[in-house]
Amino acid sequence: MSAREAPYDELLSRIFLTRVLEPGDEAGGRWLREHGAGEVARRLRDGGEPLPGVSAARWEGLGARAARAEPERDLAVARDAGVRFVMPGDGEWPAQLEDLGDARPTGLWVRGRPSLRMWGLRSVAVVGARACTAYGAHMAATLAAGLAERGWVVVSGGAYGVDGAAHRGALGAGGATVAVLACGVDRPYPRGHAQLIGRIAEQGLVVGELPPGDHPTPSRFILRNRVIAALTRGTVVVEAAYRSGSLVTARAAQRLGRLTMGVPGPATSRLSAGVHELLRGEATLVTDAAEVVELVGGIGELAPARSGPVLPRDLLEPAARRVLAALPGHRSAAPPEIARGAQTTEDEAIARLYELRALGYVERHDDGWKLTRQAVISVREGRS
Template sequence: MIGDSERWARAALSRAIGSDRPAIGVEVSRRGAAAVWAGLRDRHPAVDPERDLRLLAALGGRFICPGDPEWPSSLDVFGRLPDGPDTEPGEPLGLWARGNGDLSQLCERAVAVVGSRAATGYGTTVAADLASGLADRGWTVVSGAAFGIDAAAHHGALAASGPTIAVLAGGVDVAYPRAHADLLARIRDNGLVISESAPGSPPYRGRFLTRNRIIAALTRGTVLVEAGHRSGALNTVRHARRFGRVVMAVPGPVTSATSVGCHRLLRTHREQAVLVTDAAEVCEEIGGIGELAEYPPADTGSRDGLPELVRRMLDVMPARRSVGAAVLAQRLGERPETVQALMGPLVVEGLVELRNDGYRLTALGRAPSAAGTSGRCEPAGRC
């Protein structure tokens, strides 16, 4: 645990500067928060970190700092990144949190589900189903509590009685959007609402982009469900790629403007972005050994399970006219008596019909094999 002076200094810097000055994190890592705040305190006389900490405590919250037991190890990724431009925000000074969950524990198996605010019915359904399935499998769903895909992801996790984390752009005591006040209350009961912005802070536009790096860093992977050409959710994906996290995208209709970002991601970053369609496929990408997606077996066809010779014979047998066993034997390169011996059981099974002038396929016999037979008669033109 860090000392009180360092905690107060981080809380003060969070109020006075926050992520609006990305280079502050570098200064804090070099000199310590207390020393940095000491040099800035006179410029911010109205900042009172003790008041902010008391306010949050009264709301049942806390301020989580690097070094605290609740600080998730996944955020260590910021310290492993190469030095970048001063405009790129780094590790949060701390995270203001409200809720019943333990941040470190919740992030041990966490996945981000993000996407467009102007989501379609298809997108919200997919996001909710994904989140519900992930919650059933023991994953924490992380998103931004915005309209559209974010809200659907939170609702899906809650519907499965799973934990979820909302990362806000404003203070954790500011319900934004206001229509999501009840949703945020449910998230606090079943997980956490967190922010790097001090209590009471409004959600300025720029803070939505800087908070996206936290969503990406907290999780093992990010799933993009619907994103337009300029969607802010693509910013979360960019951070996930920068952190070396798994990036996944759900495909949509090629005519849908809200899926353009997903399709572009899958095409332009095909070596990094993975196409997923359900929770099982997400788990296969980010889960442990053995968490593999199971696909339902293909529908069985009338020819499935038949010996190879029998399937070949059905392939070369005509359906509109009859043919004798000798002709079939010639086509197959087999002896006529071998072919004749196979005909009786096929007639009984209803795959072949016996006529006065030979044999031909029935409607059942014409059905293709689910295993993928050629479906092509040879020689050509004899079907």
């Protein structure tokens, strides 16, 4: 059921709790599971004896937050901003978020027209360094565009660097993208991405756990990443140092049984060191959207076979290739020498030499045979 369809008391109780509980609060999640949103909200408003799992000091802090919470006002502000509240049991609620257990969101604030549940079913996270290199930005944008062209939703965190490049890549391809924020969805952060996040809201979805106007903190960024990991079929990391928050997303995805992938970078790059560490573990190396889709997609969604270019000499018969390989690179050779090198008879070698001459690979010099300039280049290419 949507926010309009949900029982109003349940709706207001969960909105109230998004103002009181921090994202990922497992004690609060346990209370919700055992007592229901209405009872937890009532106990927090009334104070009294703490619910189990928290100290008296923390219970007092939650009570102070509860005293300032105004769920009806939050709901009105959200509606004025074109934001809806989606909660467990709602028809738009993504069932895969239940994998988070007691750390699942109390509810999600959603800005944008599409269905979050439907988009989440065919989505991939593309995350990485904020201070990414030009290579990282290029790979993120190219991957996201390729995924969007294949009908996949690109999910990221709306931040500078790889996140922004991924969103722009998907939007530029006319595709679908979701930004999961660590703040209220009515006040985009970072401010420098206000225009980008506004465009995402028009063409895709902007999602967050925090109520209207709430601000991000370092811990909220980290906790936001579990939602990105749980919502999607897999997570691709494009550039990440050893302490990158994007590695938190990848490890959360691994814990949840989701696929984790990494785009390799230079071995000397500090910004690729975290990705390479992932790749030494359970993550899978990917270089383009086709390889990502092969992992997260259905049967038959295979990446094309990869091989080097087909050279003209590859089309020769095996016997002719052996004779061609037996010719010295910078001098002529007589048929007996060529035959020994090709491990064949002299008559066979001469027959193949005439074939090769017709194709432009060799030329005759008195009683010997020599590679043409074209053949020398072809041989070098075949060995490189």
